[in-house]
Amino acid sequence: MTELHRTPFFSCHRQAGARLVAFGGWEMPLEYPPGIVAEHLATRKGAGLFDVSHMGRFVIGGDDALRFLQHVLTNNAAALSVGEAQYTMIPTPGGGAVDDAYLYRFEQDSYLLVVNAANRTRDWHHFQTHLEPFRDVSLHDATFDRAMLSLQGPSSKTLLTGLLEEGDVPEPMRNALSEVTLKGVPVQLARTGYTGEPLCFELFCDTAHAETLWTMLLEAGAEPVGLGARDTLRLEAGLPLYGHELGPDPDGGEIPVFACPLARFAVSLSPLKGDFVGREALTRQQQAFSRIVAGDTSLQGDLPRMAQPLALTGKGIARQGCRVFRRGAPVGYVSSGTMVPYWVMDGEGIRTRFTGEKGRRAICIAMVDSDLREGAALEVEIRGKRIDAVLVPCHMRSDAPPYARPIAPDTLKGDDAQDDVGEAPRKIRALMAEAADNTDWRQGACINLIPSEQSVSPMVKLLSVMDPAGRYAEHKKVAALKDAEVFYYQGTDFIARVEAQLEGEMRAFMGCSQAETRVISGQMANTAVFSAMVDHLNRADRKAEPRRMRRVMNHHIIKGGHLSAQPMGALRDFIARDPRTEKPAVVHFPVLADNPYKVDVDACRWLLETEKPELIIFGKSMVLHKEPVREIRAMVDELGLDAVLMYDMAHVLGLVGPWFQEPFAEGADLVTGSTHKTFFGPQRGVITADMAEDDPRFSLWEAITRRTFPGSVSNHHLGTLLGLCAAAMEMNAFKQTYQKKVLENARSFARALADCGLEVAGDPAAGYTETHQVIIKVGYAKGPEAARHLEENNILVNYQAAPEEEGFTASGALRTGVQEMTRFGMEKEDFSALAELMADVLINGKNVRDEVAAFRGRFRQMRYCFRHEEFDGLLERLHQLI
Incomplete structure (x- = not known):
């Protein structure tokens, strides 16, 4: 028998009492004394540590390295930048798999390919047979030079962070890489793994540091896990294993690569790859897969x-x-x-x-x-x-x-239960009672700090449910009638006057020449703009297939960017795919290393020059700072870029002015926003621009109006349109004092929270915030629980993932806003008192529900709106007409 190899951790396994078995030519731990079941569960609840040094590790370098990898692997290696990894296959000419593998790019000039232990020798010989056409390729088997560990589970990031001396944990995205030092040990770190855990890391280090690293991770709280639990974990995650879901089938043939669901991510047919091993067979499989997914089995013979x-x-x-x-x-x-x-x-x-x-x-x-x-x-x-x-x-x-x-x-089955029609009156009464209770609680007992919400004034509320709420008023300009607005319904003279008045109020508020008020949400406003951009870009050719935007610059959602400005949101259907990465053609604003809530303006120049975005989207949902509109405008003009600058002011629309930002004066082309956050209105959206009819880009504005109607809306919710008209009048009347007070209160609130011992995000030297928002950090993945505890005490916030966190369910931050309670009269000293109550809940675990309700009782009269007595009985008349 061939002597079994041993990894650098072999003595660690023996010392831990592992049951050792032969696997893929190596002597490896099958399980430790707690057993496979315990190890599986420990990984799912804590952090499991796996010795995966038996996996093959090949380093590929040289000028022809990329061309070689493109030829012998299924994925698009050209898509990898330094700091990225990808799952891939080693294909056969017939479209089967020699092996599956992971390709890492830690360095500019070389790649690391990790293959299965049992296939290492075969993979090596397979690569040798394909080397001849590639003259400058260095292929080195580093399996015995580097140790490899896998740290998987919900506690793994916290564990690693506690050991960090230099560098950072990779960005919270699958396949991200970084290089760090853990207690003196240099480690290459990857967000990859074979367990299905959302928090997963694989670590590479020199074999000389292997035992030190293993001991360090165990002492930090990781549990050792053997091959047995590794298999049950990967099976539960639905991940393939060579010799089972990949490789030879029971009849001696080969399993098609696309029989594995991960082939969608592991196979690229990009033109950048050129001809590669198995391309023809994989193309047929991909076509069959696409048909089968659509319910067409006509190509089932290929899959x-x-x-x-x-x-x-x-x-x-x-x-x-x-x-x-x-x-x-x-x-x-x-x-x-x-x-x-x-x-x-x-x-x-x-x-x-x-x-x-x-x-x-x-x-x-x-x-x-x-x-x-x-x-x-x-x-x-x-x-x-x-x-x-x-x-x-x-x-x-x-x-x-x-x-x-x-x-x-x-848990996957639906509920087919049917309601009893006779129950309707009882259910309606219950609904009405609950609605009354909820309104009384929210408006009378709660401190509302959710930064994306606003209470409207009694006047706006009443106007929003008047007769227009059930009507239609579709209209558009007709060129043959000298651009007169033509309404398609009768009885619309009143709403026509309201809409014209609203547009005038919004133009005055924004300091611009154009306003589109028919969109009924900020998301719809953005969708209309993105659609209009595509329409505008294709204005010279109406017969060809429209091209999408080639490049967009925005804030990454992990860094607080708006969902609607992401390829997963409203941008999805309007952005092209980058031919290199095969991902949506988006580039993100860089952020400061010491303040991830603020744009690194200096780093933007190179990105603008190299990426040449056609649309630049400012605006965030987690926003502490002003956007660098003026600076980016100057860069765009200096570089001669044909880029549209759009500012999605959803959260800060009500702060437009000299106290905060004046976007059009600073160089924005378009501003979109929601009208119900810092703005005083009901839930709607708005699009504005400062473009005269002789402006070369006025055709873009015309496209925006077309993509609003008939492109986005037919019924544009005339009730809330009427309410928004009144709200815009309130904004123009009270914005100077309201805006100044909001910004003062936010900074005061942030300082008070910090003084109470809470961790406040942002720059202390700048008062933590330049907007209405204050962000409190409560600990990784503790945001939902903290928000729930505050809600139980009548304080409403919303939990958000901080820039270093994986998603909202792992959030460790609370996002708060002072705009609504400022409108109900809270001053700086009141926010200081509120900070103490919040600290009692979050730090001391106290129940302050009654104190909060009493505190809110002092702030039930809305300010920054017109007083009841100013209307001479008109509010009573509106009440009677409901």
Whole structure:
């Protein structure tokens, strides 16, 4: 027998009492004394530490390295910048997999490819056979030079952060990389892993530091995990394993790469790759996959079976090779299967928590006919018996960090219960009573600090439910009638006057020449602008397929950017794909290293010059600072870029003016916004511009009006339009004193919170904030719980992910705003008193619900609006007409 290799951690495993087995030519730990079940559960709840140094590690360098990788791997290696990784396959000419692998780019001039342990030698020889056409490629097997560990689980980031001496944990995105020093040990760090955990890291270091690193991580709280639990974790996550879901099939053929669902991410057919091994076969598979997903099985011959998660609903444990049937007919086989443990969870939504109770369930991955769909009832033959099973979309989900959560088949079923019509009156009475109670609570007992909300004045509220609320008033300019606005409905003279008056008020407020007020949300405002940009860019050719925006510059959502300005939001259908990265063609504003809430203006010049964005989007939802509109305008003009500068002022629209920012005076082309945050209005949107009719870009404004109507709205909610008209009048009447007070209160509130011992984000030297928002950091993933505790004490905030966090479920920050309570009369000293109450809740764990209710009782009269007595009985008349 060939002598087994041992990793640099072998003595650590023996010392820990591991049960050692032969695996892929290595002597490896199968499990430690706690056992596979305990190790699986420890990873899902804490941090599991895996020795993965048996994996093959090849370093590829030289001038032809990229061309070589493009030829022998399925993914687009050209898409990788330094600091990025990607999952990939090593294909065969027939479209099967020699292996699956991970490609890392820690350095500019070389790549690191990690392959499966059992395939290392075969992969190496495979690469050697393809080297000849690539003259300048260095291929080095670094398997024995570098150690590799995997740290997986919800506690892993906190654990690593506590050990950091130099560098930073990679950005909170899958496949991000960084280089750090952990207690004196240089480590290359990657957000990758094989467990499905949303918080996952793999660590590379010199073998000389291996045992030191292992001991350091265990002492910090990680639990050692062996190969047994590694397999149950990857199976629960639905991840493929070579020899099971990839490689040879039971009949001696090869499993098509696209039979593995991850092929969507691992295979690129980009022109940048040119011809590569297996391209023709993979193209056929991809076409078949696309058809099958759409319900068309005409190309099923190119992809007869696909790997899908299968959950057993009957008693039994499916193992690899078990046959799968549907209505008695064979449809495939189990490729991986076992019984896995899980933590029982309790609660709903964001309040879901581990109960401490453990469960076990039989799951598997099955290679079944590709025309089968989720929910299909199947049978698995186990020891001669047919056991019921069902195809499921997944066994667990990882999209609510920091925890991976088990998904059982019964939680995927809908509720088909029907309401009893006779119950309607009782339910309506209950609804009315609850609505009254909720309004009394929110307006009378709560301190409302959510920065994206505003209470409207009694006048605005009443006007919003007047007769126009049930009417239509579609209209557009008609060129043949000298651009007169033509209304398609009768009885609209009043609303025509209101709309014209509203536009005038908004132009006056913004200091601009154009206002579009028919959009009914800030998101719709942005969608209309993005659609208009595409229309404008294609104005010279109305017959060709319209091209999308080639490049957009915005704030990344992790850095506080608006959702609507992201490719996952309203931007999605209007942005091109970058041909290099095959991702949406978006570049993000860089931020300061010591203040991630503020743009690094100096670093913007190079990005502008190299990326040449056609649209630059300012504006954030987590906003502490002014946007550098003037500075970016100057750069754009100096560089001669044809870029539109858009400022989404959703959160700060009500602060427009000399106390904050005057966007058009600073160089913005367009401003969009919501009218119900710092602005005084009901929930609507607005688009404004300062473009005269002789402006070369006036055709863009015309496109915006077209993409508003008929492009976005037909019924543009005339009731709230009427209310917004009154709110705009209030803004213009009171904005000077209101805006100044909001900004003063925000800075005072921030200082008071810090003085009470809470961690306030932002620059202390600048008073922490330049806007209405104050951000409190409460600890990684503790935001939802902190927000709930405050709500239980009648203080309403919203939890948000800070720039270093993975998503809203892992948020460690509370976003607060002073605008609404300022409008109800709170002054600087009142916000100081509120800060003490919040500290009592968040630091001291006190119940201050009654104190908060009494405190709010002092602030029930709205300010910065017209007084009741000024209307000479008109409010009473409106009440009577409801």
